[in-house]
Amino acid sequence: MSDQLAEAFTVLPQYLGGHMRLSMAAIACAILISLPLGILAARRQWLAGPALGIAGTLQTIPGLALLALMVPILGGTIGFAPAFVALTLYGILPVLRNTIVGLQGVDPVVREAARGVGMTQSQSLIEVELPLALPTIVAGIRTAVVWVVGAAVLATPVGAASLGNYIFAGLQTRNWTAVLFGCVASALLAILLDQIVRSYEIAARRRNRVMAALSTLAGIVLIGGALLPGWLDTAGQSTVAGDQAEAIGLEGRVVVVGSKPFTEQFILAALFERVLEAEGAIVRRRDGLGSTVAFDALASSGIDVYADYSGTLWANVLNREDNPGRHRIIAETSAALLNDYGILSLGSLGFENAYGFAMSREGADRLGVTSIAGLAGERVTIGADSEFFVRPEWTGTREAYGLQDATPRPMDSTFMYGAVRDGQVDVITAYTTDGRIAAYDLVILDDPRGILPPYDAMILLSPEAAADDAVAAALAPLVNAITPAMMREANRRVDLEGQTPEQAADWLWGEIGG
Amino acid sequence: MSPAATAHDVLRVEGLTKHYPGGILAADNVGLTAAAGELIAIVGESGSGKTTTLKAINRLIEPGAGSILFQGRDVMSLEAHDLRREIGWVMQGDGLFPHLTAAQNIALTPRLLKWAPARIAARVDELLELVRLDPADFRDRLPHLMSGGQRQRIAIARALAAEPPLLLLDEAFSALDPVTRAGLQEDFIALQNRLQFAAVMVTHDMAEALLLADRILVMKDGRVVQTATPSDLVNRPADPYVTELLAAPAKQARAVAALEQAP
Ligand SMILES: Nc1ncnc2c1ncn2[C@@H]1O[C@H](COP(=O)(O)OP(=O)(O)O)[C@@H](O)[C@H]1O
Ligand SMILES: [Mg+2]
Numbered sequence: 153m154s155d156q157l158a159e160a161f162t163v164l165p166q167y168l169g170g171h172m173r174l175s176m177a178a179i180a181c182a183i184l185i186s187l188p189l190g191i192l193a194a195r196r197q198w199l200a201g202p203a204l205g206i207a208g209t210l211q212t213i214p215g216l217a218l219l220a221l222m223v224p225i226l227g228g229t230i231g232f233a234p235a236f237v238a239l240t241l242y243g244i245l246p247v248l249r250n251t252i253v254g255l256q257g258v259d260p261v262v263r264e265a266a267r268g269v270g271m272t273q274s275q276s277l278i279e280v281e282l283p284l285a286l287p288t289i290v291a292g293i294r295t296a297v298v299w300v301v302g303a304a305v306l307a308t309p310v311g312a313a314s315l316g317n318y319i320f321a322g323l324q325t326r327n328w329t330a331v332l333f334g335c336v337a338s339a340l341l342a343i344l345l346d347q348i349v350r351s352y353e354i355a356a357r358r359r360n361r362v363m364a365a366l367s368t369l370a371g372i373v374l375i376g377g378a379l380l381p382g383w384l385d386t387a388g389q390s391t392v393a394g395d396q397a398e399a400i401g402l403e404g405r406v407v408v409v410g411s412k413p414f415t416e417q418f419i420l421a422a423l424f425e426r427v428l429e430a431e432g433a434i435v436r437r438r439d440g441l442g443s444t445v446a447f448d449a450l451a452s453s454g455i456d457v458y459a460d461y462s463g464t465l466w467a468n469v470l471n472r473e474d475n476p477g478r479h480r481i482i483a484e485t486s487a488a489l490l491n492d493y494g495i496l497s498l499g500s501l502g503f504e505n506a507y508g509f510a511m512s513r514e515g516a517d518r519l520g521v522t523s524i525a526g527l528a529g530e531r532v533t534i535g536a537d538s539e540f541f542v543r544p545e546w547t548g549t550r551e552a553y554g555l556q557d558a559t560p561r562p563m564d565s566t567f568m569y570g571a572v573r574d575g576q577v578d579v580i581t582a583y584t585t586d587g588r589i590a591a592y593d594l595v596i597l598d599d600p601r602g603i604l605p606p607y608d609a610m611i612l613l614s615p616e617a618a619a620d621d622a623v624a625a626a627l628a629p630l631v632n633a634i635t636p637a638m639m640r641e642a643n644r645r646v647d648l649e650g651q652t653p654e655q656a657a658d659w660l661w662g663e664i665g666g
Numbered sequence: 667m668s669p670a671a672t673a674h675d676v677l678r679v680e681g682l683t684k685h686y687p688g689g690i691l692a693a694d695n696v697g698l699t700a701a702a703g704e705l706i707a708i709v710g711e712s713g714s715g716k717t718t719t720l721k722a723i724n725r726l727i728e729p730g731a732g733s734i735l736f737q738g739r740d741v742m743s744l745e746a747h748d749l750r751r752e753i754g755w756v757m758q759g760d761g762l763f764p765h766l767t768a769a770q771n772i773a774l775t776p777r778l779l780k781w782a783p784a785r786i787a788a789r790v791d792e793l794l795e796l797v798r799l800d801p802a803d804f805r806d807r808l809p810h811l812m813s814g815g816q817r818q819r820i821a822i823a824r825a826l827a828a829e830p831p832l833l834l835l836d837e838a839f840s841a842l843d844p845v846t847r848a849g850l851q852e853d854f855i856a857l858q859n860r861l862q863f864a865a866v867m868v869t870h871d872m873a874e875a876l877l878l879a880d881r882i883l884v885m886k887d888g889r890v891v892q893t894a895t896p897s898d899l900v901n902r903p904a905d906p907y908v909t910e911l912l913a914a915p916a917k918q919a920r921a922v923a924a925l926e927q928a929p
Pocket of ligand 2: 718
């Protein structure tokens with residue numbers, strides 16, 4: 153437990169810095185857009201209606217979806233940009249609405265008095281209307297601060313470091329300390345920023361210079377603190393292909409390693425990092441990327457390397473539904489990735505992480521099944537990650553084995569192993585390398601008709617990284633180096649023993665003989 | 667009736683006509699003059715066009731047809747905000763800025779005119795004395811910490827701050843209780859006698875007009891039905907409507923007189 157806490161603290165500067173840069177830039181930009189717009193719209197109903205309508209509609213899009221949508225909208229860019237744009241859009245509504253409401257709420261008698269004493273329109277706005285609307289506007293800014301800081305945890309799946317890294321990785325690796333740590337840190341940050349804005353408002357209202365100076369100082373310290381690691385971070389940023397220095401190995405080059413949001417991916421990313429750093433590379437991590445986000449990022453060289461699974465690529469990228477066998481799938485997928493995207497596959501890591509229909513031993517015995525065929529016509533509930541039920545594997549298995557009466561229960565993959573062990577669902581689509589299959593004594597049902605495609609883990613390099621032999625050379629020792637048993641054990645160490653992915657990667661590296 | 671124009675008129679309005687959208691004729695060929703030290707009252711029932719006439723003078727409403735000369739200058743030839751800085755304005759309700767102290771409210775127009783800070787500070791204290799409020803006590807008070815009468819005094823001080831030659835008052839005393847109101851009316855007259863500004867005062871209260879004004883304009887449906895001194899108005903009402911307006915204060919006076927004579 154304290155190990156996990158210590159681990160959480162070591163990455164705090166990076167995650168907190170990322171979180172603050174992102175949310176403060178978004179809040180600043182949201183204010184810069186919505187304050188002038190609100191001032192214009194307050195006196196023009198034809199503008200106020202549509203502006204509030206659009207901002208309100210954006211607000212109803214779930215945060216995760218809004219952030220994820222920004223990736224394709226920005227042409228496949230991951231990281232800061234899509235998260236920043238989405239969070240800015242998110243922050244606009246409260247400030248815009250409160251600016252309009254605040255200004256419209258100023259007593260018309262007071263506005264006429266401002267004209268009566270000889271103020272111009274802008275003098276009236278600056279000296280009378282804005283000060284009177286200030287409490288309402290500040291309330292809007294405070295709402296935006298709390299919303300944006302809270303929503304910024306959703307930047308993790310689009311590849312921007314944030315406190316969400318704790319939460320997403322923690323959920324997948326069953327590291328509840330990390331989950332809690334991320335939640336508390338983001339809540340504290342929201343409260344802190346909110347209080348700074350609040351004290352600033354009080355200072356402005358009471359015309360208290362000391363208090364204003366103090367809150368300005370606090371704001372500057374926060375912004376400075378957020379930006380400083382940012383400059384350090386970008387200082388050495390040149391990606392692999394851009395750097396043509398004749399160095400030995402990967403000395404001083406930046407390689408960006410990505411991962412999808414589950415334990416095995418975190419361990420593999422840690423392993424890649426270790427191997428690349430041994431060759432002198434400077435490794436940046438983009439952990440917990442959404443499945444398609446990771447692939448798109450690789451294709452656009454937003455990340456340089458990650459591991460993906462042949463069956464996933466076969467269905468999602470090649471749009472194939474047939475199953476010509478394990479080796480053909482690897483070969484055809486590799487060829488297609490290189491031709492269509494310039495992505496280089498180094499080959500299989502040596503293990504498969506397939507979907508396997510799993511039941512508790514007790515449940516399987518009760519129904520007397522050893523193969524998926526035995527589930528035909530049974531009214532069972534099937535737990536699986538939400539991706540599974542929209543994949544051709546599911547429709548394929550359902551048709552082939554007569555599973556029409558089964559009820560799908562999409563859930564986060566972290567929870568499905570416990571759910572099937574405890575009888576909350578009858579069947580799950582387990583990942584075959586998961587350590588919990590053995591630990592919970594689950595039974596994998598046979599797939600006699602070979603419907604479920606193979607899922608060999610493949611090392612993929614971005615077009616830019618592929619242009620540099622050194623990256624491929626550094627990662628070559630990992631090809632065909634990990635057996636299914638080794639991967640299961642590494643996963644088990646994280647999921648069941650509470651080790652960090654880095655510790656598991658160290659163990660794996662030792663086993664490989666590095 | 668056409669106003670008798672003289673060279674020293676501070677204000678001279680001729681043929682003022684104002685249509686609102688929707689065909690309402692709020693002011694119809696209105697004429698009036700005000701000389702320094704003179705107080706003109708505009709009286710009439712609600713909706714008769716008093717406020718419209720008054721606001722046209724400092725262009726809070728853009729006048730339609732007609733001419734308005736302020737110190738001999740056509741008001742349309744000036745920037746509206748420059749014009750308003752030269753004319754004091756006291757509105758219905760006090761119209762004080764709730765986020766500014768009494769001193770800051772009073773200092774507004776001088777500040778807009780870019781007076782030196784020391785001159786403004788001295789002027790603020792002088793005005794507080796003039797409207798009979800203790801500067802030490804009231805300078806830093808916010809409007810919500812004052813009574814209605816005190817607020818109205820601050821409003822008058824604010825209107826007089828930049829030494830305007832003309833003061834416009836729209837129902838300035840209407841919202842006050844009778845005792846406060848009588849005290850303020852008396853002080854106001856004393857102030858005007860001393861500072862010799864011209865004043866145009868809108869009121870729906872004929873008694874107030876009779877008491878304070880040098881001349882009274884009676885308005886009905888946007889038209890001036892009579893312009894006269896208080897005694898001429900009482901003794902020679904030119905219109906049944908004027909008689910009607912005079913009936914109420916006359917009746918009150920008779921009732922009070924009757925009680926006084928009773929044993
Ligand atoms: N902004 C406006 N738009 C349209 N009609 C108005 C406006 N202001 C006043 N009026 C109308 O003009 C007439 C005169 O109004 P006003 O000058 O305020 O009268 P008073 O001050 O004597 O009560 C009324 O019929 C009133 O309804
Ligand atoms: Mg009126």
